[in-house]
Amino acid sequence: MPRRSTTFRLLRALLLFLALILIALLAASLWQQRERIDTAELFERAKAYDARIVRDSWGVPHIFGARDSDVAFGFGYAHAEDDYATIQDVTMAVRGRLAMSKGSEAAPGDYVVSLLNIWPTVRARYERDLPADVRAVMQAYADGVNLYAAQHPDKVVASALPMTGEDVAAGFLFKMPFFYGLDKTLKQVFEGKTELVKTPTGSNGVAVAPSRSSDGVTRLLVNSHQPYTGPVAWYEAVLQSDEGWHVAGGFFPGSPFLLHGHNQHLGWANTVNAPDLADVYQLTINPDNPDQYRLDGQWRDLQQSTAWLWVKLWGPLLVPVPKTVWRSEHGPVLRTEHGDFALRYAGMDEIRGGLQVYRLNKARNLAEWQAAMALQAVPALNYLYADERGNVGYVYNGMFPNRTVDIDWSGTLPGDRSDLIWQGYLPAERTPQLWNPTSGLLFNANATPFHASEAGDDLRPQDFPASMGIQTNMTNRALRLQETFGADRSISREEFRQYKYDLRYSERSALVASVQQMLALDAADDEELRAAQAQLRQWDYNSERANRGAALALLATTPVIRAQEAKLPEPDLRESLLTAARTLKQHFGRLDPEWAEVNRIVRGETNLALDGSWDSLRSVWGEAQEDGTLKAVAGDTYILFVEWDQNGKLSSDSIHQFGSATLDSQSPHYADQVPEFVEMKTKPVWFTEEQLAGHIQREYRPAASVQAK
Numbered sequence: 049m050p051r052r053s054t055t056f057r058l059l060r061a062l063l064l065f066l067a068l069i070l071i072a073l074l075a076a077s078l079w080q081q082r083e084r085i086d087t088a089e090l091f092e093r094a095k096a097y098d099a100r101i102v103r104d105s106w107g108v109p110h111i112f113g114a115r116d117s118d119v120a121f122g123f124g125y126a127h128a129e130d131d132y133a134t135i136q137d138v139t140m141a142v143r144g145r146l147a148m149s150k151g152s153e154a155a156p157g158d159y160v161v162s163l164l165n166i167w168p169t170v171r172a173r174y175e176r177d178l179p180a181d182v183r184a185v186m187q188a189y190a191d192g193v194n195l196y197a198a199q200h201p202d203k204v205v206a207s208a209l210p211m212t213g214e215d216v217a218a219g220f221l222f223k224m225p226f227f228y229g230l231d232k233t234l235k236q237v238f239e240g241k242t243e244l245v246k247t248p249t250g251s252n253g254v255a256v257a258p259s260r261s262s263d264g265v266t267r268l269l270v271n272s273h274q275p276y277t278g279p280v281a282w283y284e285a286v287l288q289s290d291e292g293w294h295v296a297g298g299f300f301p302g303s304p305f306l307l308h309g310h311n312q313h314l315g316w317a318n319t320v321n322a323p324d325l326a327d328v329y330q331l332t333i334n335p336d337n338p339d340q341y342r343l344d345g346q347w348r349d350l351q352q353s354t355a356w357l358w359v360k361l362w363g364p365l366l367v368p369v370p371k372t373v374w375r376s377e378h379g380p381v382l383r384t385e386h387g388d389f390a391l392r393y394a395g396m397d398e399i400r401g402g403l404q405v406y407r408l409n410k411a412r413n414l415a416e417w418q419a420a421m422a423l424q425a426v427p428a429l430n431y432l433y434a435d436e437r438g439n440v441g442y443v444y445n446g447m448f449p450n451r452t453v454d455i456d457w458s459g460t461l462p463g464d465r466s467d468l469i470w471q472g473y474l475p476a477e478r479t480p481q482l483w484n485p486t487s488g489l490l491f492n493a494n495a496t497p498f499h500a501s502e503a504g505d506d507l508r509p510q511d512f513p514a515s516m517g518i519q520t521n522m523t524n525r526a527l528r529l530q531e532t533f534g535a536d537r538s539i540s541r542e543e544f545r546q547y548k549y550d551l552r553y554s555e556r557s558a559l560v561a562s563v564q565q566m567l568a569l570d571a572a573d574d575e576e577l578r579a580a581q582a583q584l585r586q587w588d589y590n591s592e593r594a595n596r597g598a599a600l601a602l603l604a605t606t607p608v609i610r611a612q613e614a615k616l617p618e619p620d621l622r623e624s625l626l627t628a629a630r631t632l633k634q635h636f637g638r639l640d641p642e643w644a645e646v647n648r649i650v651r652g653e654t655n656l657a658l659d660g661s662w663d664s665l666r667s668v669w670g671e672a673q674e675d676g677t678l679k680a681v682a683g684d685t686y687i688l689f690v691e692w693d694q695n696g697k698l699s700s701d702s703i704h705q706f707g708s709a710t711l712d713s714q715s716p717h718y719a720d721q722v723p724e725f726v727e728m729k730t731k732p733v734w735f736t737e738e739q740l741a742g743h744i745q746r747e748y749r750p751a752a753s754v755q756a757k
Contacts, residue, residue, distance in 0.1 A: 087198040090210060094195040094751040097121035097188060103746040104734055107708035107717030110286040112737075116181065117188035119289040120304040124192025125750040131283060131301055131710035132200070135193055136208050138279045138302035142166065142218040147359045148366060149205040155357050155369070160234065161222060162355030162373045163380045165397065170218045173399045178217060182403045186213035189304035195750060206364070219302045220401030223280075225326075228428035228446075230393055233326045237382050237389050250667060250683070252493045252525055252548070253317030253432035254533060255440040258694065260488030262540040268434040269548055270297065270308050270317040270688035273667050275681060276705055282686035284704055286735060295409050296700065296733050298686045305405040308688075312698055312735075313412050314435035315690045319492045321430045323446045324517025325394035327470070329378050329463035333388055341376055341388070342464045351375040378469050390463055392470065394447040395427030414439050421445065422476040430492045436696035442490040444480035444497035444507075444518070447473045451515040458517070480507050480518065491533060493665075495519075495526030502534065521613075524663040527554035532665075545689065549728045550665040553589040558612060559663065560589060562605040566625045577622065580604075580629040583639040591661040593644035600639055602661050603628035603646075609663070635676025646670075649680040649726060651706050651719040656726045660684070666728075680705075689730060701730040 099122025102110040109126035113119040128135055140146040144161030146154035161167070174183070190211040197204050197211075250273035258264045274280050282298040287306070297309010308318045334340035340347040357369040374381035378390035395401075400423060407420035414435055421431070424447055433441040449470040451457055461468050480497045482490060485505035492500055496519050498507050512518055531554060532547035533539065539547075553559050567585060571578040580600065587597030604625045611618045632639055636646070644657035647670060658680055660666030670678025688702040705725050709715035724731065734740040 087201065087209075090191075090194040090198040091754045093191045094121070094754045097191065097751055098749065098755075099123075099125070099192075099751070100747065100749055101126050102740065102744055103708075104740060105743045105745050106720065106731055107715070107745065108284050108286065109708070110288070110734070110740060112288050114290045116289045116291050116293045117184045119287050119293060120185040120188035121192040121195075122750060123285060123287055123299075123304055124189035124194075125196050126192075126285070127189075127283060127299070127301070128193045128196035130708055130712070132193070132196060132203055133711055134277075134279060134281075134301040135211075136197075136203075136205060138219060139211050139215050140205070140208060141279065142215060142222045142302075144355070145207060145358060147357055148207060149360060151360045155359055158357050159355055159371055159373075162353070162371070163382075164222065165375070165380065166218050166222050169221060169397045169399060170214050173397070174214050174217055177399050178403055182406055183213050185304055185406065186216040186402060189213075190216060192750065195754070216303060217399055217402055220405075221395075221397075221399050224401050224427050225393055225395045227320055228325050228394070229322055230326055233328065233391070233393070234382070237328055237386075237391070238384055250494050250523075250525075250663075251317070251319035251430075252491075252529070252665060252667070253319045253430065254491045254529065254544075254548070255317075255432045255434040255442070255489075256533070256539055256544065257434075257440045257484065257488035258438045260537070260539055262538040262543075264694045265541070266434050266436070266438050266440070266692045267539075267541075267544050268310070268315050268317060268432065268690040269544070270310075270315070270686075270690065271548065272298065272308060272318060272685065273669075273683050274685050276685060277710070281710070282704065283710065284686055284702060284708065286733070288737075292412075293410055294735075296735050297688055297702075303402070303405075305402060306409050307405060310688075310690045310698070310700060311409065311411070312436075314414070314417055314433065315700075316408070316417075316434075317432040317688075319430040319432070319494055321428055321444055321446065321492075321494070321497075322519045322521075323428065323444070323448065324457065325427060325446060325449065327378075327392045327449070327457060327461055327468075329376075329390040329392070329461045329468070331376065331381065331388040331390055331463040341390075343377060344464070344466050348377065350381060376463070377466065378463065389460070392449075393427075394449060394473070398425055398427065398447070400425035401427075413437075414441075424473060424476055430494075430497070432490060432492060434690065434692070436692040436698065438692070439484055440488070440490050441483045442481060442492065442497070442500050444500075446479065446516075448478065448516050450474055453513045453515050455515065457515055474516070478516075480512060482507060489533060491526075491529040493523050493525035493529055495522045499526060499530065522556075524553050524557040524559060525665050525667070527556050528552060528665050541691075545728075548665060548687075548689075549659075551591045551659055553591075553664065555589065557663075559605050559609050562608045562621070563587065563601055566604060566621050569622055569625075576626060576629065580625050580639065583629075584625070586640075591643060591647075591659060591664050591666070593642065593647070593657045593659050595643045596640040598643040598661065599632055599636075599641055599646045600625075600628055602643075603631060606662055631676055646677055647680070648677050649705070649722060651722050652713050654719045654722050656722060658726055659728070684725075687730070688733070698735065700733040700735065702733050703730045 097118050099118045100112040111119045111122040144158040147158050194210045252271040254269040256267040286296040288294040295306040295311045297306050331341040334347050339350050353373045355371045355373050358366050376390045379392040381390045404423045404425040411417035427447045431443040450472045451470045485501045487502040487505050587601040591598045647658045649658045660668040667683035668680050669682035671681045685705050690700045704721045707717040707721045709717040
């Protein structure tokens with residue numbers, strides 16, 4: 049009897065397994081039939097555009113065309129040449145279909161797409177809220193990507209084609225709230241905790257007016273800190289159409305619009321800000337009906353829908369996994385072990401982010417730029433502005449919820465009161481901003497907007513209600529901006545760049561405070577701790593490559609400071625110092641190796657020492673390797689210096705941490721900018737055709753062969 053029972057269980061398991069395989073095969077077949085597209089259609093669409101792509105001697109694409117849509121098409125094609133796999137992943141992610149190619153690890157992100165109501169919003173608002181010119185550019189970019197994909201079918205995953213303008217719009221809707229921390233809020237609610245992020249976003253931005261410059265020049269630093277690779281890694285391009293779209297700077301995969309950089313007349317830098325723009329409500333669930341919640345004394349039904357997650361098993365096998373999505377009057381609902389919570393956040397159902405960025409691209413003066421900002425479709429981000437007329441400005445941008453002022457919005461809110469469900473946002477004029485301060489200096493490094501200039505010019509906290517949730521923190525980088533730019537009344541071109549690459553930690557910083565606490569530990573008879581403290585005492589708060597104190601200090605203190613900022617339990621100071629000391633002894637045989645031995649940038653066969661570290665103005669985020677080194681994975685990436693002289697003449701120069709060839713390791717531009725990046729050098733931005741002449745490596749029209757057929 050036991051043997052027959054065992055045989056029966058094995059047979060049942062085998063039948064279930066075979067049934068699963070059959071379902072997966074059927075699902076894959078049905079999905080591919082449903083999503084199949086004739087690539088001839090993609091070639092036909094390309095005939096509608098005429099774009100000229102010019103690759104300069106660094107491989108950077110310059111796109112020319114009569115119409116904005118021509119330029120967007122050419123840019124989509126060039127972008128795909130360098131980074132098609134990432135653009136494809138971004139497209140699949142915003143569709144909630146990334147698990148089809150990446151497997152179960154991508155399924156939670158696919159669920160969030162449904163949770164945040166991305167595609168019902170896109171379908172309802174794409175044509176209603178986005179003007180025809182914006183939709184034309186979005187679709188043209190997608191058509192450029194599609195042409196490349198049609199020409200390289202071996203690089204295309206199932207159901208990726210065609211990319212559409214709706215995909216571009218969905219990318220703005222989906223990703224923008226994550227820049228102010230919505231992803232952390234979701235994780236906090238789901239799991240009751242947060243974790244340290246591997247590659248956080250940061251950034252530096254500085255604007256100097258002619259009155260603050262030694263030579264009367266207006267200067268702008270564009271210095272966003274992003275991951276080196278992936279969906280939010282910077283890509284450099286110059287775009288120019290006969291319709292007035294002429295920009296240079298940084299782009300993300302999947303977007304045709306310049307996100308920061310300059311046009312002929314003006315420019316801006318973005319840094320991440322962190323106002324409180326999301327509210328969490330704890331729902332009271334009906335004990336007799338788990339799908340109802342209480343609101344204003346009455347039971348309301350939770351809205352329900354089903355999200356189908358298509359998860360790759362192996363090869364072409366897909367498994368459809370149904371997941372219920374709930375919504376309440378507040379917004380999306382998360383049902384967890386800790387209770388049921390509703391979420392309301394800035395940018396919810398706001399599809400016009402691309403519209404606002406496009407209008408910023410084409411603004412010709414301060415008034416037009418401010419009009420674009422007044423659209424209030426970008427939910428957060430700091431903006432540092434400068435222009436050809438010497439204007440400088442700082443905007444602590446946010447779609448600030450129109451909350452009741454006398455309520456504490458900082459914690460979890462009761463979900464049974466409709467008066468706590470805010471509607472709309474504060475008007476644009478309520479946004480914290482500074483324009484043309486007397487000091488002629490504006491800066492931000494992910495810190496409070498109340499220290500963005502000199503004390504006499506700074507915004508005052510008492511002018512803004514606590515309900516706006518404005519941050520009050522100061523990073524080390526913000527402190528060093530005060531101590532470098534802020535201490536210099538007449539900033540030269542050389543000093544502007546020298547300060548950007550500052551390698552020091554402020555004596556007022558949390559990191560230096562942590563060092564002092566470690567030095568104050570009672571070592572008693574612990575010789576290992578005494579030796580580590582003796583070495584730590586030698587550190588001069590700098591992070592240059594030759595420094596022999598930086599390695600121990602930074603390895604020991606960084607985990608402590610990161611935990612503080614994430615509001616997580618801090619590691620024990622003694623153990624953190626001893627762990628760092630043991631790591632250095634194990635891998636380098638000493639407590640004081642040069643920082644150059646530890647801090648590395650690696651790209652293919654290129655492996656070089658790098659100055660700087662986490663939260664220095666020369667920002668470097670290193671990921672620990674098995675050999676004890678830190679491999680740079682984020683921080684300073686694309687850096688752009690912009691100037692307008694006293695006559696309004698524009699010049700700019702830039703550097704990328706790697707090069708224009710994002711994925712092709714055989715390309716000469718895969719790592720050609722790394723040595724310049726390491727040495728804190730830049731290359732010219734050839735903004736006009738006249739400047740570009742003599743620096744052309746290749747020129748071509750992507751649709752030429754298609755149009756000839």
